[in-house]
Amino acid sequence: MLKGLQNQRGAFSPFMYGMLMGVAVFSAAMNHWAKREIVNIEEQNIQQERQKAEQIKQALENAMLTENVATTGFSNDINLERAQQFLSGSTGKTKSGEQAFLSSAVKSGAFNTTNKRVLITTSDDESIQKEIGTLGSDAMADYNTAKDSVVMFDSEDVRKKQIAESKKLLERETSVIYRSYMTYGYKFPSNEEYKTQVNAATGLKDVWGQPFKYDRKSDKVVVLSFTAPWGYTYKKRLDMR
Numbered sequence: 358m359l360k361g362l363q364n365q366r367g368a369f370s371p372f373m374y375g376m377l378m379g380v381a382v383f384s385a386a387m388n389h390w391a392k393r394e395i396v397n398i399e400e401q402n403i404q405q406e407r408q409k410a411e412q413i414k415q416a417l418e419n420a421m422l423t424e425n426v427a428t429t430g431f432s433n434d435i436n437l438e439r440a441q442q443f444l445s446g447s448t449g450k451t452k453s454g455e456q457a458f459l460s461s462a463v464k465s466g467a468f469n470t471t472n473k474r475v476l477i478t479t480s481d482d483e484s485i486q487k488e489i490g491t492l493g494s495d496a497m498a499d500y501n502t503a504k505d506s507v508v509m510f511d512s513e514d515v516r517k518k519q520i521a522e523s524k525k526l527l528e529r530e531t532s533v534i535y536r537s538y539m540t541y542g543y544k545f546p547s548n549e550e551y552k553t554q555v556n557a558a559t560g561l562k563d564v565w566g567q568p569f570k571y572d573r574k575s576d577k578v579v580v581l582s583f584t585a586p587w588g589y590t591y592k593k594r595l596d597m598r
Contacts, residue, residue, distance in 0.1 A: 402452075406506035409479040412448050413457055414510045416440035417475070421515045424586075425566040431586035435461055435473045435512055451481045458486045464494035466513035468520055468589040475510040476500065516585075523563040523583050524591060530561045530569055531581055531593055538597060544576035545595065 420439040424431050432439070437449055437459055449457050457479045466472035474497045476489040489507060492500060497509055537546055537555050546555055551571045562568055563583040572580040582592040 403480075403506045406452075406479045407508060409448050410457070410477040410506060410508035412444065413437070413440050413459075413477050413479070414508050416443035416448075417510050418515050419443045421512065422518070422564075424519075424564075426586060427566050431565060433471055433473075433512075433587070435459075435475050435510070449479075451479045453481045455481065458489075460486075460490045460492065460497075462492065462494040462497060464511075464513070466516070468516060468585065470513060470516045470585075470587055470589070472511065472513040472516065474498065475512075476507050477510060478507045480506045482506075519564045520585065520589070520591070523565075523585075526561050526563060527569060527581060527583055527591070527593055530556070530559060531595060533559050533561075534579065534581065534595060543597075545573055545579045545597070548573055 417435060417440045420443060423429060437457060441449055447454070451457060457477060459475050459477050461473045461475040464472050464474055474494040476492065476497050478485055478489065480486070485505075485507065489497075489500065500507065500509075533555060534545065534551070538544065541550065545551075548571055551573070552568075556568065556571070563585075565586055567583065567586075570580075570582045570584070572582070574580060577597040579595040580592055581595060582590055584590045
């Protein structure tokens with residue numbers, strides 16, 4: 358028996374082999390888990406950064422939609438300073454406390470506007486900031502995907518909303534003017550009557566707080582219009598001939 362034990366001296370026992378295999382499998386599993394956790398953390402960080410960028414985008418839109426020529430004024434500037442009044446806490450900052458990075462490029466657009474596309478990120482990754490900082494407006498549209506921390510803001514989208522809403526307000530005013538046609542003896546009110554009576558009653562203006570322009574061509578023809586702060590004019594002809 359002793360001789361048999363001596364013959365096994367130095368051999369790799371099944372027990373030890375099983376132990377080593379178990380450790381190897383456990384280590385591989387732990388390594389896979391650790392890698393998965395790193396990926397999860399990275400994905401969570403990207404999602405959080407994107408959510409903050411989306412909030413900045415919404416704040417920029419709010420800043421433009423609340424423009425009023427008489428009070429807050431009008432501006433083509435698209436920057437973090439404009440958005441800041443609609444942001445809370447650290448929304449406009451990166452995780453390390455730095456200011457969110459905005460890269461803008463001018464693009465042509467509808468309604469004679471000077472539009473800008475802006476890529477927004479709250480990531481601290483300098484490579485991302487450097488990459489989006491070199492992109493033109495067309496490339497920005499291609500870069501914008503739901504899988505990364507970068508969000509695109511396009512000022513033309515907001516200007517279109519403002520024009521559409523101003524047209525709706527003008528149409529409402531047009532309906533009132535048409536109804537007043539009979540009241541004023543089957544003729545359109547004079548410029549003074551429109552200002553002091555018709556519009557004074559409705560209080561309607563364009564979205565920038567500017568009065569509509571009432572141009573009375575004759576008793577039966579009027580042109581009602583609004584002009585956006587950047588110069589685009591929309592006209593509606595009222596003709597009862």
